Amino acid sequence: MSFLQVQKKIKSGNFSPIYLLYGTEVFLIEEIIHSIINKVLTEDEYDFNLSTYELKETPISLAIEEALTIPFMGSYRVVIVKDPQFLTGKDQTKVEHDLKAFESYILNPVPETIFVVVAPYEKLDERKKIVKLLKKEAEVVAALPFNEQEMDKWLENRVKKYEVAISASAKELLTQLLGNRLVMIAGEIEKLSLFVGRGGTIDETTVQQMVSKTVEQDVFSLVDHVVHRRKQEALQVFYELIKQKEEPIKILSLLARQFRILYQVKELSKRGYSQQNIAGTLKIHPYVVKLANQQGKLFSEKQLLKFIDELAETDYKIKTGKIEKQLALELFIIQAVSVV
The missing domain is CATH 1.20.272.10 (Zinc Finger, Delta Prime; domain 3)
Known part of the structure; x- marks a missing residue:
């Protein structure tokens, strides 16, 4: 499923118990994670119901134990596991992961837990059983560079957050100047939106004046x-x-x-x-x-x-x-x- 489609589902409160976020566009992965957290948890719940595990240092069994725990004073628990190299053909970690236990959890996830697997790799090893199972059972998001239509839609959604509009020529120039550097584009949109003010329009001239060139x-x-x-x-x-x-x-x-x-x-x-x-x-x-x-x-x-x-x-x-x-x-x- 595309980034924009998943974001729309999350915004409407339609969650999946397991997400597999993979690809090289780390900014998009972080955007989805933030959307999930902001939608299901209050800031007061972060300490009790939000956990992150780096799998190059921690066995996945600890994350599964956390996922099996009932949320404390809230409706959901969010468990995030990062850098699962066992999903690739180049696992260089020395940590032993209980993949049987992970397979069991994937087949029977806890409804009150949102389990997010973050795999910032261009490709996964499709031959592996765990990869096949995740792709079958989880909500899979390929965080890959946008095509022209996706970039256009993402820019439209981005400026709406600041209650401003953006012209077609401004979108083209912004993309020409910054390419697919989404972090930089997001920062420039915030700056441009503050400059034109609520209800204003970001046009080509504004981009030329305000966006630094490399x-x-x-x-x-x-x-x-x-x-x-x-x-x-x-x-x-x-x-x-x-x-x-x-x-x-x-x-x-x-x-x-x-x-x-x-x-x-x-x-x-x-x-x-x-x-x-x-x-x-x-x-x-x-x-x-x-x-x-x-x-x-x-x-x-x-x-x-x-x-x-x-x-x-x-x-x-x-x-x-x-x-x-x-x-x-x-x-x-x-x-x-x-x-x-």
């Missing part, structure tokens, strides 16, 4: 100017990076990475890969794929490969002292925007 984002803008043949704007971004004392070799490396992404997206699209499949293959955000797809259309594969080769040659010349590094990048930018 070197990677500036390089993305530089590439965007290059592919649209905007020489003056491209050089302006480059000079600003130099003014900020960014190392030209780092800029060159990021430029090469961006052009490789353009080429890879173009090549995979030609092979019939979907936007989501490309994102998964290249391990980049789906929105980055969308933008790269748009930018890549302005060059042929041959031209993109030529840029990648020229950047590699420029890197070699700089490191062997054959050309001054700032001049080398200036020449590359000027030549790149001149390509027909």
